[in-house]
Structure formats: structure tokens, C-alpha cells
Amino acid sequence: MNDAVIEAIDLSKTFRPAVVAVNGLDLRVPRGAVYGLIGRNGAGKSTTLRLLMGLLRPDRGTAHVLGSDIKDAPRETRQRVTYVSQEQQLPWRMTADELMAYFSQLYDQWDTAFATDLVRRFDLDTTRPLGTLSGGDQRRVAVILALAARPDVVILDEPAAGLDPVSRRQLIEAMIDFLGDGGERTVLFSTHILADLERVADHIGFMDRGRMMLSGPLDALQGGMRRVQVIFSGDRVPSGFEIPGELRRRTDGPVLTAIVRLTDPDQVNRLQAIEELRVTEHSLGLEDLFIELMERDPHSMGDLQSSPWWQHA
Amino acid sequence: MLLFSINPHSGVPVYRQIMDQVRYHVAAGTLAPGQQLPSIRELAHTLAVNPATIAKAYSELEHDGVIELQRGRGAFIHATPPSMPRDQRRQRLRTLAERMAVEARQTGADDADIRVALDQALISLNRKRPS
Numbered sequence: 047m048n049d050a051v052i053e054a055i056d057l058s059k060t061f062r063p064a065v066v067a068v069n070g071l072d073l074r075v076p077r078g079a080v081y082g083l084i085g086r087n088g089a090g091k092s093t094t095l096r097l098l099m100g101l102l103r104p105d106r107g108t109a110h111v112l113g114s115d116i117k118d119a120p121r122e123t124r125q126r127v128t129y130v131s132q133e134q135q136l137p138w139r140m141t142a143d144e145l146m147a148y149f150s151q152l153y154d155q156w157d158t159a160f161a162t163d164l165v166r167r168f169d170l171d172t173t174r175p176l177g178t179l180s181g182g183d184q185r186r187v188a189v190i191l192a193l194a195a196r197p198d199v200v201i202l203d204e205p206a207a208g209l210d211p212v213s214r215r216q217l218i219e220a221m222i223d224f225l226g227d228g229g230e231r232t233v234l235f236s237t238h239i240l241a242d243l244e245r246v247a248d249h250i251g252f253m254d255r256g257r258m259m260l261s262g263p264l265d266a267l268q269g270g271m272r273r274v275q276v277i278f279s280g281d282r283v284p285s286g287f288e289i290p291g292e293l294r295r296r297t298d299g300p301v302l303t304a305i306v307r308l309t310d311p312d313q314v315n316r317l318q319a320i321e322e323l324r325v326t327e328h329s330l331g332l333e334d335l336f337i338e339l340m341e342r343d344p345h346s347m348g349d350l351q352s353s354p355w356w357q358h359a
Numbered sequence: 360m361l362l363f364s365i366n367p368h369s370g371v372p373v374y375r376q377i378m379d380q381v382r383y384h385v386a387a388g389t390l391a392p393g394q395q396l397p398s399i400r401e402l403a404h405t406l407a408v409n410p411a412t413i414a415k416a417y418s419e420l421e422h423d424g425v426i427e428l429q430r431g432r433g434a435f436i437h438a439t440p441p442s443m444p445r446d447q448r449r450q451r452l453r454t455l456a457e458r459m460a461v462e463a464r465q466t467g468a469d470d471a472d473i474r475v476a477l478d479q480a481l482i483s484l485n486r487k488r489p490s
Contacts, residue, residue: 080409215407222403228410244367245408265372265415326461329370 050074051199051232052081052098056107058256059093067093069256070107078229080221080246083236084336085253091236092132094253095203098234099129111199125153128192129201134185138177142170142187146194153195161194164220182209189217193224200224202235214239218246240333250332252339260339264332271335274314276302277324289317294338305330305338365406373408377416378425385425385436387484396426396434 052075059068068090075081083091096102098109100117109115112123137145142165150156165172168186176184185205192200206214225231235247244264251261260267274289278300289295290313292304306313318325330338365376384390396402399417403410417434420426424441426434443451463473 078411080411218407219404222407222410225403225410227399228403228412228414245365245373245406248409248411265374268370268372331368331370333368334370 049077051077052111052234054094054098054107054109057094057097057104057109058106059090059097059102059104066256068097068104071253071256071258073251073258073261075232075234075249077232079249080225080233081235081249081251082247083234083251083253084238084240085236086238089253090256091238091253092203093256095129095201095234095236096131099127099201125155125195126198127201128195128197128199130185130188130192130203130205132203132207134188136176136184136187139175141175142172142179142190145176145187145191146172149191149195153197155196157194157196160196160223161190163223164190164194167216167220182213185209186213189220193220196224197231199232199234202233204237205235206237206239221246240336244332252336267335268330268332270308271330272306272308272314273328273330273334274304274306274317275326275328276304276317278302279322363402363406365408367408374412374416374419377402377406377413378420381416381420382425390436392436392438394436396436398433 052073054071054073057068057071057073058066060066071090071094073083073094083094085091093102097104098111098116100109100115111127112119114123116124116127140148146161150158168183168190170183170186170190171179176187179187185208189202189205192202205217209217221233225233248264249262250264250267252259271293274292276283276289278284278287281300283297283300283302287302289302289304289306291307291309293307295302295304297303308314314325314327317323363377363380365373367373369376381390381396390396396417397405399410399413402413406413417426417428421428421434424437427437428434442448459477460473463476468476
């Protein structure tokens with residue numbers, strides 16, 4: 047349990063007047079994870095990240111990064127964590143070169159070669175005042191600063207928002223280079239864009255209305271869920287027929303389609319053994335999973351979090 | 360250099376896709392015993408996936424005896440790639456055959472067409488395999 051580099055317990059924040067942004071959130075990010083915090087706009091993702099960075103004070107609960115509340119942490123700890131907010135404000139009179147020179151003094155692990163490499167790849171003009179750069183380029187500068195500081199933990203709020211596919215790919219490549227061989231450095235990012243996320247994230251947390259609905263290693267989330275279709279030989283699905291572990295179902299005449307949580311490997315095989323049924327089974331992409339989960343009543347999701355299929359994976 | 364390709368939206372975990380492709384290339388003979396695989400860093404960069412995912416694929420492949428990880432040197436195809444346990448192989452084959460039968464039938468092919476197509480695929484696979 048001590049290997050969590052980011053840990054929030056019962057984290058809650060309400061904005062006046064009575065807008066509940068984060069509501070009893072539990073979040074655990076293990077060391078070395080690339081953790082994607084997913085949710086619709088307004089799910090509370092940005093507020094969560096700002097609480098973790100100590101930019102907001104929680105009403106209840108705790109938010110720890112590298113073992114302590116970041117506001118109380120010594121400088122040595124704070125310089126091991128970097129953060130890029132959604133509306134990054136950079137000093138607009140300074141150039142990227144000047145800002146990078148400044149950061150190299152602030153951060154002991156500053157990596158000049160990596161910064162130079164990223165500037166070249168992002169094709170940035172580092173000699174112009176930051177205020178004259180496009181919004182996208184300003185965000186790229188902020189990302190370079192966050193990664194070239196070589197922190198243990200990087201927190202990125204919607205890094206892919208507003209970027210075209212080529213820029214998103216560049217961002218992901220920068221992230222991958224930052225990770226090196228993997229396993230040491232931790233990235234936590236929020237997003238409502240699922241494209242490309244599946245490439246890089248290995249842990250996922252689904253947030254909805256300020257709560258964590260489902261979280262865990264992506265492999266286990268994907269491996270543990272299937273879309274199963276059963277076609278009966280009659281003209282309707284017999285009443286009372288259920289697929290073991292089904293979470294959502296749709297019936298259309300003799301066709302039953304269900305999202306099924308796998309708890310044992312023979313669950314679907316047993317159905318296939320029944321002669322008069324035609325059973326097909328499909329993997330679920332992250333996007334399918336997201337849609338299926340978000341359409342569900344969040345109050346009935348608790349059983350998923352405590353279910354064994356991903357916790358033991 | 361070998362081409363791996365992954366589809367992150369397929370719902371099949373990325374490390375599985377990589378494992379399957381290494382296995383495929385070993386079966387087809389395009390990866391020979393002793394041949395070196397790209398480093399974790401290199402493959403992560405090429406595929407734009409998390410290095411931890413590549414590391415996981417490699418370590419599972421090592422566990423299954425398909426590759427050998429040599430500290431500081433990299434990953435190599437095992438000199439004697441293992442065969443699957445019989446039960447597992449039978450189960451796997453059944454799943455593959457069922458999928459092929461269903462999808463092939465949807466194209467309107469009859470039993471004979473399907474058998475011929477499978478035979479041809481085996482012939483061309485055997486041709487690729489050296490020796």
C-alpha cells in the first residue's frame with residue numbers, strides 16, 4: 047500500500063453556492079503508473095488535480111502526493127512534482143528560452159538536452175515573448191517545462207484538449223520519452239478525449255459527479271469485461287434468462303446483448319455449450335467501456351469497485 | 360526491422376497484442392531463435408505506447424518461454440520456443456476455428472471454400488518458414 051505516490055481519501059470540495067465538485071473521492075496512483083483520469087466535463091477532474099496540488103483547500107478528506115500534503119512539503123519534495131493546468135498562465139513578456147533558463151535554476155534535475163530535444167520536435171520559436179505565441183504553443187512550452195524538470199510525478203490537466211491528432215501524437219511521444227524504461231516516473235492526467243489514451247495509460251479512473259466510479263489497471267478493466275450476444279432459436283428471449291455477471295442488457299426479439307463482468311474463465315464457455323444458443327463474445331474498447339459505464343446509475347456502481355476481477359489482476 | 364502494429368481501440372490489451380505478434384512471427388519463422396527484439400525504449404517510441412506495457416509483454420513472453428531477457432543486453436527469441444500445453448492448445452484452436460467458421464460463413468462461402476482457404480493459408484505459412 048505504501049507504493050502509492052498519489053493518494054486521496056474521501057476528498058471533497060464544494061464551491062459556493064453549494065456546487066459539489068468533488069464528493070468523497072478516493073484515488074490511488076501507484077508508482078510508475080500512467081494514470082488517466084477520465085470523465086465528462088464537470089465530473090470534477092480539474093478540481094481533483096488542483097486539490098492534489100494544494101491550489102485549493104479541501105472541505106473534507108486528504109490529498110497526498112509523495113507521502114504528504116504538498117502545501118506542507120519541503121522544497122526537495124515539491125520540486126519532484128510538476129503540474130500543467132488547463133489554462134496555463136505563462137509570464138507573457140518572457141521568452142521560452144528565458145523561462146527555461148529560470149526553471150533550470152529552480153529544478154535540480156533539470157534536463158537541458160531533453161528540453162532542447164522537445165523544443166525541436168514541437169517546432170517552437172523560443173525567442174519570442176510567450177504572450178505572442180498561440181495557445182497551443184504556450185501549452186507546449188508548459189509541457190516542456192513540466193517534463194524537462196525530470197520530476198518523479200507529473201500532473202497534466204487535459205493536456206490533449208484542443209490539439210489536433212498530430213500534436214496529440216507528439217505529446218504522447220514526449221510523455222513516452224519522459225518515462226524512459228518505465229516503472230519509476232508517474233504521470234497523472236485528466237482527459238475527456240479517449241482517442242490515443244489507450245496507447246499510453248496503464249491505469250484508468252472513471253469519475254462522475256465528483257466520485258470515482260471505477261478504477262484499476264487498464265488491462266484488468268478490459269480483460270474483465272465483455273460484450274456478449276446470445277441469439278435464441280425462438281422468437282424471443284425467454285423471460286428470466288440472465289447471463290451470469292451481466293451488468294447491462296438490451297433485448298431485441300430473440301437477441302440478447304449484454305455487458306458482462308467476467309469472474310471465471312468458463313462463464314461464457316458454459317453458455318456456448320448450450321446447443322440451441324448462438325453465443326458471440328467481443329472485447330470492449332475503452333470508449334465502449336466508458337459509454338457503458340457512464341450510462342449507468344452511478345449509485346449502483348459500488349459493487350464493481352469492490353469486485354475481485356481487477357483487484358487481483 | 361520487424362513491423363509490429365497495434366490497435367489501441369480493439370479492446371484487446373496492448374501488451375497482449377504485442378505478445379500475439381511476437382508469437383505469430385516466431386510461428387511463421389520471421390523471428391528466428393536467438394534473434395534480438397527491439398529494446399523497450401525503442402519499441403515504446405515506435406509504437407507510441409507506454410514503456411511499462413512493452414516491459415509487461417516482454418516479461419510475460421519470458422515467463423512463457425518464448426523469449427529470453429538478458430540483463431543489459433536485451434530481449435532475444437528463445438533457442439527452443441515452447442509449445443503450448445495440449446489442453447490449452449486444443450481450447451485455443453477451438454476458439455479460432457469457431458471464429459473463422461462464423462465469419463467465413465457470413466461471406467457466403469461453403470464448407471469446401473472455407474477448408475481450401477485454410478489449407479492455402481497453411482501452405483503459405485509453411486513456405487515462409489525457413490527449412
